[in-house]
Amino acid sequence: VKHGSHAIVADRTIEELTRDLAFFDADGVIATGQRTGNVATIEEIEEIGSATHLPLLVGSGVNSGNIVEILKRTNGVIVAS
Numbered sequence: 001v002k003h004g005s006h007a008i009v010a011d012r013t014i015e016e017l018t019r020d021l022a023f024f025d026a027d028g029v030i031a032t033g034q035r036t037g038n039v040a041t042i043e044e045i046e047e048i049g050s051a052t053h054l055p056l057l058v059g060s061g062v063n064s065g066n067i068v069e070i071l072k073r074t075n076g077v078i079v080a081s
Contacts, residue, residue: 014044018051028055030078037061045073 021029031040031048039061040048049056055075062070062077070077 014047015051018048022052022054026054028057028075030057030059031074032058032060039063039066039070042069042073045070049073 018029029048029052031045033039037060040058045056045058056073057076057078058070058074059078062079067077
């Protein structure tokens with residue numbers, strides 16, 4: 001839950017949370033920003049990508065100004081609004 005998870009996961013690093021996804025048999029990882037429409041930073045995207053073999057998508061904040069840099073580091077993006 002993007003908006004409610006901060007208190008629950010504040011003691012875990014992005015790398016630890018990402019590795020958990022593979023452990024629990026996720027099919028992929030979706031990186032998002034802190035709020036709807038906000039993009040994850042390039043640093044966060046790189047950290048997530050280096051912590052998993054799963055496909056990595058960015059799920060918010062993608063636009064014409066950042067899509068090239070994001071697609072260099074991910075398997076795709078989700079555009080919903």
